[in-house]
Amino acid sequence: MQFGIFTVSDVTTDPTTGETPTETERMRAMMRIAQHADQAGLDVFATGEHHNPPFVASSPTTLLGYLAASTGNIVLSTSTTLITTNDPVKIAEDYATLQVLSDGRMDLMMGRGNTGPVYPWFGQDIRQGIPLAFENYALLRRLWEEEVVDWEGRFRTPLQGFTSTPRPLDGVPPFVWHGSIRSPEIAEQAAYYGDGFLHNNIFWPIGHTKQMVNYYRRRFEHYGHGRADQAIVGLGGQAFMRRNSQDAWNEFRPYFDNAPVYGHGPSMEDFTTTTPLTVGSPQQVIERYAEMREHVGDYQRQLFLVDHAGLPLKTVLEQIDLLAEEVVPALRAEMEAKRPAHVPANPPSHAERVAAARAAEAEQAAEPVKEGENA
Template sequence: MQFGVFTVGDVTVDPTNGREPTEAERIKAMVAIALKAEEVGLDVFATGEHHNPPFVPSSPTTMLGYIAARTERLLLSTATTLITTNDPVKIAEDYAMLQHLADGRVDLMMGRGNTGPVYPWFGQDIRNGIPLAIENYDLLRRLWREDVVDWQGKFRTPLQSFTSTPRPLDDVPPFVWHGSIRSPEIAEQAAYYGDGFFANHIFWPAEHTRRMVGLYRQRFEHYGHGTADQAIVGLGGQVFMRRNSQDAVREFRPYFDNAPVYGHGPSLEEFTAQTPLTVGSPQQVIDRTLGFRDYVGDYQRQLFLLDHAGLPLKTVLEQLDLLGEEVVPVLRKEFDSLRPAHVPLAPTHASLRAAAQRAPQTGGTSTGDLAGAGAEIER
């Protein structure tokens, strides 16, 4: 099982001292977090993509390319890549280039984005979010799997005899996760293609996540990619730790109470009871995280959000030490011991390349298949 961290890259005032980091400081902090993640033995670092204040990660491939040059083992991902407002041609080229630079240590998570004003900045309409996600991803898959593409759709100009360059490393496209908080259409899309489904899992109750992952698993099996328990699932999560749980609650409370996303709403106690947010000791984080398996089944990737709400970099790095030294080794052992042999591990470039060498090449998805996927999703 893969463990890692993801960041949304928010620039938020520290409520304990009133200090707001500069954009440069925040960007450098994200890099430091990625380097620390590799140092403490985590598997994945993922960055969000945002084009509006108070967020800084507007160019994930720039950041991940820089981190790739400074790491050796860390898998680099996104959380998310905006499939709705980015041109699929540019996504195809940018992430293939990153694949080559990082020697295959790349995958990405597709998402729609839920910030209305961003859509018109890129010539789109948020009301077309789902159709854009469907059409753009269909094109992206073809660009990575067909050397020459002729294509026509609704939301961008046609392509004639177009070749995306560079081609994916070893002719193996990056593995794709489809990230969603609340959209069953995205779970359906992930299932149709046999891709991964990443349930954000940081704001909603366990029952909601159970239903979303259950739908994806059911449809994954329906489309013939394997049994439902072989579907590729990832989860987000939020934690704040101190060795003593009372210290964790006391220290984190002002950050929670003033956070731009959930501050000034439910109490910390209410939020931790109703969502996967865990504030306490390393053992409490271990116990809570192991409990995720009870309602989503065996899954392949667990990412934690640590660096939000104005927490200073020093504190985040301390969280990473606890995660790498005390939490993840236990989680890795426990999850691995529980995973049945027929349930796959998370895909990597090496495993995808080996699978491609074993299987005959079938080319891109047909127009008829795409229409069928659209019909299934619309239903």
């Protein structure tokens, strides 16, 4: 199973010091966080995509391309690529380039984002969000899978004889997740294509997460991609840890109370009860997240948000170390001990996807030619 971190790239004032990092400082901190996660042995680093303050992750492939050259093992991903407001041609080009630069050490998650004004900023209508997600992704797949594309749709100019460059590494496109918090249509889309589904449930009760994941699983099986329990699932999460639980509560409370994303709303006590946010000792985080499989089944990727709300870089790096040294080994051992042999432990790697593609090609080539087919 893969464990990692994701960033929303917020630039937030530290409520304990009153200091606000510059955008440059925040971006450099994100690079340091990803590199530290790689050195600590985490499996995934993912970045969101936003085009408005107070966020700075407006160009995910630029950041991930830099990290491809400055990390060695960690999978580089997105915790949203905006399929609705980015041109699918540019997505095809940018992420194939990242795939080549990282030697396949990447994947990406499609989503619609959580900022309504982004639609008119990029010339789109938010009321068409779901149709845009469907049409743009269908075109993206064709751009990756077909050498020459002729295409016409509702939301962009037609393509005639178009070839996206560079071509996907080894002729195999990146693995794709679809992320949605509340839209079953997106879970349906993920299931239809046999892609992964990630429910970033950081603001939601586990009952809602269970409902969305189970719907995706049923539809994955319906479309013939395997059994429901073999569907590729990821979850979001949040944690703040100190070895002493009360120290964690005392230290994190001012960040929680003042954070733009959830400050001035429910109390930290209520929020930790109703969402996956876990504030306490590493053992408490282990116990809380070990329960997730009881609700959603065996899953393949768990991402944690640890660098938000104005937390200083030093503190974030300490959180990564606690995850890597104490939480992840225990969770991995427990999750894998209970996973049935027929259920994938990880999302498919690039090497596995290439092997599957070559096996399918060999099987197709070995099929006997039907009588008269070449006449």
